[in-house]
Amino acid sequence: MNCRTHVPAALAAFALVIGTMQSAAAAVIPKVSGVYAFMSWSLCEARFTTTTNNYRLANGNTAPAVTTVNPQSSGLLEVIVGTIAFPNTAASSGNATLRMVQIEGGSLQINSSQFPMRRVLRNQTGTFSLTETTFTFAGMSFDMTYGDFVNEVARPVYLVRIEDSNCLNAISATKR
Numbered sequence: 001m002n003c004r005t006h007v008p009a010a011l012a013a014f015a016l017v018i019g020t021m022q023s024a025a026a027a028v029i030p031k032v033s034g035v036y037a038f039m040s041w042s043l044c045e046a047r048f049t050t051t052t053n054n055y056r057l058a059n060g061n062t063a064p065a066v067t068t069v070n071p072q073s074s075g076l077l078e079v080i081v082g083t084i085a086f087p088n089t090a091a092s093s094g095n096a097t098l099r100m101v102q103i104e105g106g107s108l109q110i111n112s113s114q115f116p117m118r119r120v121l122r123n124q125t126g127t128f129s130l131t132e133t134t135f136t137f138a139g140m141s142f143d144m145t146y147g148d149f150v151n152e153v154a155r156p157v158y159l160v161r162i163e164d165s166n167c168l169n170a171i172s173a174t175k176r
Helices: 003-026
Strands: 035-044 047-056 062-073 076-085 093-105 118-130 134-137 140-146 156-164 167-175
Touching (some): 035 156
Antiparallel strands (some): 035 076, 047 062, 076 093, 093 118, 118 134, 134 140, 140 156, 156 167
């Protein structure tokens, strides 16, 4: 066997091992405990409409050109860092408290459609629950995956969700 046949065989074996590990991991409902540091990203679509008018070109022809840009939504860029405190005993549901610093602002600035960047301190308390593939906190549901476990507790947790028809949200959290 030469190198070209070893690489595909090795990748196939690796994929088989990973697939088996993921199937076994999917049967586990993860638990969390203590404090996790997290970073969150939110992106919301910016929208605008335009009006056009026909203008005469130098060659005598006419062509449409944009005359006005009308903001419909300035969108959102948001990054949050903070902590989420779960019960000290490993649990798949219970109460949790968020403490965070949020930087946010509009992703599109047109005319006076201003949503300037700002820094906001936020705290939130709510109930949480985990399934094999989801995390829910204070009524917000996320698709979830997680990394290694120590004593039944998922140490890194990764979340993503479609917040509404215009926004997405992703979170990466690691147990301290």
